[in-house]
Amino acid sequence: MKSSSLLRPGRRLAYGVALSAVFAVAGCAMAPTTVRPVAPVAAAYPSQADQAAAPAAVAAADLGWRDVFRDPVLQQLIATSLDANRDLRVAALNVEAARAQYRIRRADSLPRIDGVAAGVSQRTPADLSPTGQSEVTRAYEAGGAVTAWELDLWGRVRSLNDQALATWLALDETRTAAQLSLVSEVATAYFTLRTDQALLELARDTAEAQRRSHELTQLLAEVGEAGELDVRRTEIALRSAEADQAVYERQAAQDLNALTLLIGQPLDADLARTLQAWAGEPLPDDVVEANLPAGLPSDLLDRRPDIRAAEQMLRGADANIGAARAAFFPTITLTGSAGSASSDLDNLFSAGTRSWSFAPRLSLPIFNGGALSANLDLAKVRQRIEVARYERAVQAGFREVADGLAARDALERQILSEQQRVDASRRAYDLAQRRHQEGEDSSLSVLDAQRTLYGSEQALLRARLARLSNLTTLYKALGGGWTEQTQTGGRT
Structure with missing residues (x-):
């Protein structure tokens, strides 16, 4: 009769299954469960302190950039940049490299x-x-x-596999964040170019008006109806406008270069002609969707790719702890x-x-000079670092959205005031010209009125640029720009 210590086949199978279950549980227990840290921000944005955020049919993050940016030229520029921008291409290749690294790591779990x-x-x-x-x-x-x-009885290989997977997913989120930034940068560069072109046209018109005023003053001085001081004052105003013209010519050329770099290739002939034809025309106020639903700060955790990337890096850090713990056990x-x-x-x-x-x-492992303990401590410290980075990403996102919301209403009021100032300055300039022609006032009053009108028109153009740039930044801060068309079902 065989010894009772020898297990029958059925019992051996049951024993093996039970032993495998114990090993599996032990392996899963090595890595801590990733818990999303509590967001260290307020439950609502400061602009929502006295009112609840109204639910929106579509979140700002799901609005397609073609629906947010309504300028056809800008839409063409964004589409080109998404295909040809080198920074975005590098980000996409980094994702492919991380995916290949994950496949290599996953292969370690197979014989x-x-x-x-x-x-x-x-x-x-x-x-x-x-x-x-x-x-x-x-x-x-x-x-x-x-x-x-x-x-892999203790989950070491599985933990390393999870860490590689988290790195891959984090880089994929980073690529999405790079796309959001690219869409925002192209739009801002386009708005800046159009504004500087309008400022250049304004400087040219002002310089031409100052040139005519200076020539007329010189003629009047020759016949004794104007003094040398009047001539010098009109010349100062002329030279100032000419200097502004040179400044805006330089800025417009640099803006075009920056835009070309962002889109990743030279502008085609048709697009360049369109931009040249539109030079000097101010951008309409509705070129960007202004009613972007802000939602709540908690929405950022799932909407912003940089926060999602930070969460994936936290998962990877937890997986590293599991691998460091498993190193204490037999291999x-x-x-x-x-x-x-x-x-x-x-x-x-x-x-x-x-x-x-x-x-x-x-x-x-019997003796290793404390290397295994130090490696586990290092993994735990790096996990705490990733927690801090995640919380920092949440705080940065909260601040960007809060800044955008605060500036949105303030810039609307500023533009209204600047427009009213331009209207008042134009009326004052017309009145000063009429009084000067009737001999009731000196040319100095005309120069002062013209200088005030010029400054007011410049301030209005810059305020409009600030508003468009703020809306663009707010759209990116809310997680928008990842899709071309509006996604009614949300991000998948």
Whole structure:
């Protein structure tokens, strides 16, 4: 009768299943469960302190950039940049590299099986041969081999696999964040170019008006109806306008260069002609969607790709802790081979030539000078760093949205005031000209009125640019720009 210590096949199977379950539980317990940190921000934005955020049919993050930016030229520029911008291309390639790295890491959890074929010929001289005669021996082998496959009993390989996956997903979110930034930068560069072109046209018109005023004053001075001081004052105003014209010419050229770099290729001829034809025309106020629903700060956790990337990096840090903990436990690796072996190549696959080898190896850390403990401490510190980075990303997102909301209403009021100031300055200039022509006032009053009107028109153009730039930044801060068309079902 067999010893009772030997398990029957059914019992061995049950024992093996139970043992595998214990190992699986142990492996899963090595890495801590990732818990999203509590957002260190207020429950509502300052602009929503006295009122609840109205629910929106579509979140700002799901609004397509074609629906937010209504200028057809800008839409064409954004589409071109998404295809040709080199920074975005590098971000996409980094995602592909991380995906390949994840596939490499995932392969470590599977046994590596190689096909092996080898032949060895060896001659033993007579003085070393036990028979006293020289001998020639040959051995041939063919089959498959498993090379050092680690049994992942404690989840070390699985944790490293999870860390590689988290890195891949984090870089994918970073690529999305790069796209959001690119859409915003292209729009801002386009608005800046159009504004500087309008400022250049304004400076040209002002310089031309100052030139006519200066020439008229010179003629009046020749006949004694104006003094030298009047001539110098009109010349100062003329030179100032000419200097502004040179400044805006430079800025417009640099704006075009910046826009070209962002879109990743030179402007095509039709687009360049369109921009040239529109030079000097101010942008309409409705070129950007102004009614962007802000939602609540908690929405940013799922809408902003930079926050999602920080969360993935936190998951990767937790996985590293699991790998560091598993390093304290024994490592079991299996190496083996199976195939055919023979001293005669012709009989390599004949009956009776089957061969196999099986070499399990158990490695138990005993003394390593505290390296394993230090590695675990390092993993825990890096996990706390990722927690801080995640919280910092949430705070930065909250601040960007809060700034955008605060500036949105303030800039609307500023533009209204600037427009009213331009209207008042124009009326004052017309009145000063009429009084001067009637001899009731000096040319100095006309120059002052003209200088005030010029400054007011410049301020209005800059305020409109600030409003468009703020709406663009707010759209990006809310997570918008990842899709071309509006997604009514949300981000998938």
